[in-house]
Amino acid sequence: MSGAWLLDGVLLLAVPAIALASLLSRRILPALAAFVAYGLLLALVWMRLGAPDVALTEAAVGGGVTGVLLIGAAARLRMPEAEAPPGWPLRLLTALLSLGITAGLAVAVLALPEPAPSLAPQAAAQLAATQLGNPVAGVLLAFRAIDTLLEAVVLVIAVIGIWGMAPDGAWGGRPGPEQLRLAEGPVVLLAMLLPPIGIVFGIYLAWVGADAPGGAFQGGSILAAMWILAWLAGLVRPPRIDSLALRLLVVAGPALFMLVGLAGFVVADGFMAYPAAWTKPVILLVEAALTLSIAVALCLLVAGWPMRRARA
Incomplete structure (x- = not known):
């Protein structure tokens, strides 16, 4: 197994794991730390996809500036860490909406013709x-x-x-x-x-x-x-x-x-x-x-x- 395949495998496992850690954490600061790490991992994913401009933007804006904004917002809100989590109906509704959006995006991407329409040659x-x-x-x-x-x-x-x-x-x-x-x-x-x-x-x-x-x-x-x-x-x-x-x-x-x-x-x-x-x-x-x-x-x-x- 080459180093590139090993890196891709690590990213494939780490990105959804960090995303879940950010979503499931009941404490604000650990969730924000996981969010910043998620942005940095996405920057590596974009580099592996051959899009260095997007990778730079993701690292600087998505993981960096956005992370600082969220940390500042959390500090100013001063929400109690022991606040009761939302009930299961709201969790179920959120999960169903997320799955619906994911399924819709998957259908839209898979339904594209081959080759997908693009203005890249003209540009x-x-x-x-x-x-x-x-x-x-x-x-x-x-x-x-x-x-x-x-x-x-x-x-x-x-x-x-x-x-x-x-x-x-x-x-x-x-x-x-x-x-x-x-x-x-x-x-x-x-x-x-x-x-x-x-x-x-x-x-x-x-x-x-x-x-x-x-x-x-x-x-x-x-x-x-x-x-x-x-x-x-x-x-x-x-x-x-x-x-x-x-x-x-x-x-x-x-x-x-x-x-x-x-x-x-x-x-x-x-x-x-x-x-x-x-x-x-x-x-x-x-x-x-x-x-x-x-x-x-x-x-x-x-x-x-x-x-x-x-x-x-």
């Missing part, structure tokens, strides 16, 4: 026109640019929704609870050592995404993780939400993307069309702006709504 044939070496970046920023724009806009809307939960007295203040500056410990050590490396790696992922696995979402997630680590150690604090610079950073990526899309009516063939001679530079500019906006938005989502009164 690959036109990839050279984008001047990009990474087909995933070409699809996301050229052939499905509107979808990518909407994903960036969703993050802005999520930040607005989080800020809207702030009490009137705290509006304009700093988001998140006050983080005490830690004098020592592993969090402080990591917060001092990792950010310089992580910032360079995040910028590299965003830059190289035009020609290799990476991109704005992956790079922005890494940059956000570095700030969150420093924030948890008490080394930095969030800016006030009435800061004009902060608000501009949140909307800079989607706004520039929208302006580029509208400019397509003038300089190209239509909305979200790029001028032939400037396709790659324009896409790199949009990717850079999106990286900053995604990083700032993710940081603000983790920090939460303003909890302290703004100071004059």
